[in-house]
Amino acid sequence: MKQALLASLAFLLAGAAAAQTPAAMRAMQAYARANRLFEQNQLPQSLAALEEALAADPNNVPALTLKAKIAMGANRFDVAGECLERAVAADPSSWYARFLYGFWYYLRDDWSRALAELNAAHKLNPRDARSPLYLALTYERLGDLQKAIAFSDEAVRLEEAAGKPGANSLLTSARLLQQAGRLADCGKVLNRALELYPNSRDVHYENGRLLLKKGDARGAAAAGEEALRMPPEDVTDLQVRYLLVRAYERAGEDRLAAQQAAAIRAAEAAAGR
Amino acid sequence: MKGFPAIAVFICAAAAAVCAATAAIWAATAAAPIQFREVAAKSGLHFQLNNGATGRFRQVELMTGGVAALDYNNDGCADIYFANGAALPSLEKTSPEFYNRLYRNNCDMTFTDVTEEAGVAGAGYSMAVAAGDYNNDGFTDIFVAGVNRNILYQNLGNGKFRDVTAQAGLMGVDPQRGKPWSVSAGWFDYDNDGWLDLFVSNYVAWDPRTEPSCGIPGNPIYCHPDDYPGLSNQLFHNNHDGTFTDVSESSGIARHIGKGMGVVFADFDQDGFTDIFVANDSVRGVLFHNQGNGTFKEMGLESGVALREDGSPIAGMGADFRDLDNDGLPDLVESGMMNDSFLLFRNLGKRYQFEDWGERSGILAGTRQLTGWSLGAYDFDNDGWKDLFFALSHFPNLERFIGRPVALPNKVFRNIGGQRFQDVSATAGEDFQKPAMHHGAAFADFDNDGRIDAVVSVLNGPAKLYRNVTPNAGHWLAFKLEGTRSNRQGLGAVIRVTLPDGRTLTNHATTSVGYASSSEALVRFGLGANERARRVEVRWPGAGSQVLTDVAADHVVEVKEAPAP
Numbered sequence: 001m002k003q004a005l006l007a008s009l010a011f012l013l014a015g016a017a018a019a020q021t022p023a024a025m026r027a028m029q030a031y032a033r034a035n036r037l038f039e040q041n042q043l044p045q046s047l048a049a050l051e052e053a054l055a056a057d058p059n060n061v062p063a064l065t066l067k068a069k070i071a072m073g074a075n076r077f078d079v080a081g082e083c084l085e086r087a088v089a090a091d092p093s094s095w096y097a098r099f100l101y102g103f104w105y106y107l108r109d110d111w112s113r114a115l116a117e118l119n120a121a122h123k124l125n126p127r128d129a130r131s132p133l134y135l136a137l138t139y140e141r142l143g144d145l146q147k148a149i150a151f152s153d154e155a156v157r158l159e160e161a162a163g164k165p166g167a168n169s170l171l172t173s174a175r176l177l178q179q180a181g182r183l184a185d186c187g188k189v190l191n192r193a194l195e196l197y198p199n200s201r202d203v204h205y206e207n208g209r210l211l212l213k214k215g216d217a218r219g220a221a222a223a224g225e226e227a228l229r230m231p232p233e234d235v236t237d238l239q240v241r242y243l244l245v246r247a248y249e250r251a252g253e254d255r256l257a258a259q260q261a262a263a264i265r266a267a268e269a270a271a272g273r
Numbered sequence: 274m275k276g277f278p279a280i281a282v283f284i285c286a287a288a289a290a291v292c293a294a295t296a297a298i299w300a301a302t303a304a305a306p307i308q309f310r311e312v313a314a315k316s317g318l319h320f321q322l323n324n325g326a327t328g329r330f331r332q333v334e335l336m337t338g339g340v341a342a343l344d345y346n347n348d349g350c351a352d353i354y355f356a357n358g359a360a361l362p363s364l365e366k367t368s369p370e371f372y373n374r375l376y377r378n379n380c381d382m383t384f385t386d387v388t389e390e391a392g393v394a395g396a397g398y399s400m401a402v403a404a405g406d407y408n409n410d411g412f413t414d415i416f417v418a419g420v421n422r423n424i425l426y427q428n429l430g431n432g433k434f435r436d437v438t439a440q441a442g443l444m445g446v447d448p449q450r451g452k453p454w455s456v457s458a459g460w461f462d463y464d465n466d467g468w469l470d471l472f473v474s475n476y477v478a479w480d481p482r483t484e485p486s487c488g489i490p491g492n493p494i495y496c497h498p499d500d501y502p503g504l505s506n507q508l509f510h511n512n513h514d515g516t517f518t519d520v521s522e523s524s525g526i527a528r529h530i531g532k533g534m535g536v537v538f539a540d541f542d543q544d545g546f547t548d549i550f551v552a553n554d555s556v557r558g559v560l561f562h563n564q565g566n567g568t569f570k571e572m573g574l575e576s577g578v579a580l581r582e583d584g585s586p587i588a589g590m591g592a593d594f595r596d597l598d599n600d601g602l603p604d605l606v607e608s609g610m611m612n613d614s615f616l617l618f619r620n621l622g623k624r625y626q627f628e629d630w631g632e633r634s635g636i637l638a639g640t641r642q643l644t645g646w647s648l649g650a651y652d653f654d655n656d657g658w659k660d661l662f663f664a665l666s667h668f669p670n671l672e673r674f675i676g677r678p679v680a681l682p683n684k685v686f687r688n689i690g691g692q693r694f695q696d697v698s699a700t701a702g703e704d705f706q707k708p709a710m711h712h713g714a715a716f717a718d719f720d721n722d723g724r725i726d727a728v729v730s731v732l733n734g735p736a737k738l739y740r741n742v743t744p745n746a747g748h749w750l751a752f753k754l755e756g757t758r759s760n761r762q763g764l765g766a767v768i769r770v771t772l773p774d775g776r777t778l779t780n781h782a783t784t785s786v787g788y789a790s791s792s793e794a795l796v797r798f799g800l801g802a803n804e805r806a807r808r809v810e811v812r813w814p815g816a817g818s819q820v821l822t823d824v825a826a827d828h829v830v831e832v833k834e835a836p837a838p
Binding site: 076077078105108109110111112113140141142143145175178179181209235236238239240241242243245246249250252257258261264265268 | 489492530556557574575577579580582583584585611612624626632633637638639641642674675676677
């Protein structure tokens with residue numbers, strides 16, 4: 001599979017190279033090296049290769065987007081923004097550059113620009129689930145739950161069509177449905193998530209939240225305990241334990257609630273607050 | 274929807290009188306859009322909050338702006354006191370532009386600056402104001418909380434105040450750590466001994482000489498609270514002789530480190546002892562349950578008010594602790610920062626439990642893009658349901674990062690039958706469309722027309738005075754309490770008003786409302802279309818209760834605590 005992809009990439013690069021100037025060719029070669037190094041997690045080396053690519057062709061879009069990704073990972077949002085601005089100006093039809101620019105605006109809480117770029121990316125590549133997923137998250141931030149749910153549904157559908165829905169899309173969908181008070185629909189999505197990702201802490205946690213809202217305190221506590229046994233993901237220990245405190249309190253299990261509260265307080269004390 | 278008329282007909286056939294009353298209430302409330310008119314300049318209120326910013330992004334610049342509504346001269350008209358910043362990095366009020374300011378209400382909705390004759394210009398970098406009659410002499414005193422100075426101004430009763438901080442023992446200086454940066458304060462009587470005690474909310478350990486640099490080179494920004502260690506809060510017990518004893522350790526308050534912001538009080542479990550909620554910035558909120566023996570047990574986690582429902586801390590700012598669904602129990606509202614959403618918790622009345630009410634009530638979605646500072650839960654249209662007023666603005670200099678202005682217009686959310694809150698800002702008046710850097714807010718009926726007004730401080734801008742001009746607002750009652758065994762202002766007293774239709778409304782006496790601010794001590798009720806209250810019960814803090822019957826609406830009722838039987 002990977003070899004086939006590499007062969008396709010080589011073919012594409014070769015095809016592109018035939019129509020390119022020597023500088024642009026050098027840029028593409030340097031970018032290919034940078035991308036390989038990025039995949040090997042050799043970020044400084046990847047960055048050096050990207051500088052080489054951009055010195056040869058300052059408007060090389062793949063190099064600019066990869067540099068933006070690395071910059072965002074290093075909290076250099078200023079550098080990422082410059083790269084993405086250049087990438088989108090150089091090739092407004094690059095869906096990935098538009099997506100990444102939308103994502104960059106999303107991280108900066110600049111919702112109107114995030115929507116503009118993410119919508120553009122979605123139009124350019126309607127089969128990729130990432131744009132609708134971030135459109136859903138952006139609309140959530142804007143308090144428009146209906147649109148958020150519609151886009152998260154679309155993201156799940158696209159991923160389903162491409163194989164199976166990702167945990168992130170399912171969790172986003174479940175969270176939004178919970179917010180909208182559509183607890184039964186949320187339950188259906190979470191059942192699917194539990195079926196596909198039975199070892200996901202985040203999925204069990206979300207299920208616990210739902211059960212607590214439905215008034216099933218003991219079920220919520222069981223889901224929370226399950227989440228706590230799973231390896232860490234996005235959901236923190238604090239979040240899970242807080243769910244457990246409330247679930248045990250509601251279930252009348254004072255001793256267990258006190259244990260979880262004590263664990264939170266101990267962690268706070270260890271962190272110096 | 275289709276089923277509604279049939280149900281209504283059925284119920285009304287069974288209880289025509291109740292339905293007529295309910296319909297009348299509905300008619301009155303439906304025709305009363307909450308409206309305010311901004312009248313600061315016209316009223317002679319020319320205060321400008323000055324945070325002393327010099328482009329160095331010092332944390333204190335973000336936080337000042339407390340304001341108090343208090344009747345310092347007992348003329349029946351609420352006056353206004355503003356806290357103000359100072360020069361940086363000296364933290365001193367080097368010129369009058371940094372003075373705290375007292376404005377006397379001339380009882381005609383105009384104000385006169387009496388700062389200098391009253392002797393309350395302050396010192397140091399001030400943050401917050403807490404008004405309360407700590408010495409039970411019938412005159413409201415002022416406590417100013419600040420970065421490097423706290424001040425207790427004793428009201429001398431002749432229009433002047435005296436700084437009695439040192440002799441009162443309220444300098445607040447810790448022998449080891451020095452003066453903590455205090456952000457809010459509030460008066461309450463935690464041991465029901467008839468004298469007001471003082472709670473001081475402290476923020477983070479901060480020193481202008483060691484201010485960290487944040488942001489990126491060439492693009493600095495204010496640091497996150499995570500960059501500073503938190504602090505414990507302080508509780509001072511009133512010794513009944515003008516002095517106070519620091520009981521922070523013995524009461525258990527000092528055991529909890531946080532990044533304290535707004536502080537509010539209510540007896541949430543109805544055990545007769547006032548409890549404390551403190552909003553914290555970026556760490557969980559704390560609920561101190563008063564054990565009735567001079568100690569407090571922190572139970573924010575157990576009660577479900579420590580964090581957002583998904584377990585995330587918010588940048589907690591202001592709070593109010595009031596009965597919002599008319600079930601007789603104080604609920605909790607807390608403002609936060611953009612992307613946090615504000616929090617709303619409903620008191621379940623059993624096992625100290627609250628439930629998240631943010632999603633169902635519409636507050637969560639309606640406030641997601643807001644950054645709120647002070648707030649207040651008051652019945653602005655007097656329909657019998659307390660509404661919410663939020664003073665809003667993002668942080669200065671954040672424009673570059675979020676791509677939009679940081680100034681925000683304030684917002685009012687109308688309480689729809691205790692079920693949900695509707696953003697009615699679009700029709701609340703011209704100023705609710707005007708963005709500014711709103712910070713502190715205090716509430717009082719400045720023009721004595723029965724509709725609650727608001728005063729709002731604006732960071733480096735002119736303060737705003739919102740006159741409530743809601744047309745066709747409902748009838749109302751306000752109670753001015755005079756404690757004899759209880760503290761003089763009756764802070765902590767709970768009042769239940771029973772309407773002719775049998776509904777009961779509950780509120781309690783507190784001046785500690787919102788963020789860094791202090792509101793009038795009167796206890797107010799909107800009565801809707803009811804022209805009288807059938808029964809009024811005043812439960813004094815820790816003492817007995819008094820009952821009034823058949824009380825006519827639309828006036829301030831003075832209630833003096835009955836002597837011990």
